[in-house]
C-alpha cells in the first residue's frame with residue numbers, strides 16, 4: 680500500500696497519505712478564480728483522495744469555509760502558524776473526499792496531474808499540460 684508523507688512549511692502540521700494504489704489519487708490543475716486566490720498563483724494543484732486516506736499525524740489544521748464563487752461552500756484547511764495550505768473540499772463531498780494540496784507532499788512529483796479544470800480561466804501565458812484531460816469549467 681503506497682504511503683506518502685507531507686507537511687506545512689514550518690512542519691507543525693505533518694500528515695500521512697495512504698492509498699490502495701496511486702490510481703486512487705487524481706491530481707489536477709484548477710484554473711478557477713477561487714483557486715487563484717486561495718493558492719496565491721494562477722492555478723491550484725490538488726490531488727483528489729478518499730477522505731480516510733489522509734491522516735494528520737502532528738498538529739492541527741485551521742479551517743476556513745466560504746462560498747467558492749459559484750454558490751457552493753468550500754472548506755480550506757491550512758497551518759495557522761506558517762499559512763501553508765494543506766487541503767480543501769466542497770461541502771457536498773466533505774464526508775468522502777479531500778483535495779490535497781500537492782505541493783505539501785514531501786515529494787510532490789509522485790502524483791503528477793491527470794487533468795485540468797476551468798480551462799476557460801487559464802492565464803493567457805500558460806500553455807496546456809499535454810496528454811491529460813481538459814475541461815472548460817466544472818470540477819467533478
Ligand SMILES: [Zn+2]
Nearest residue numbers: 687689758761
Ligand atoms: Zn506550518
Ligand SMILES: [Zn+2]
Nearest residue numbers: 709710711714
Ligand atoms: Zn478551482
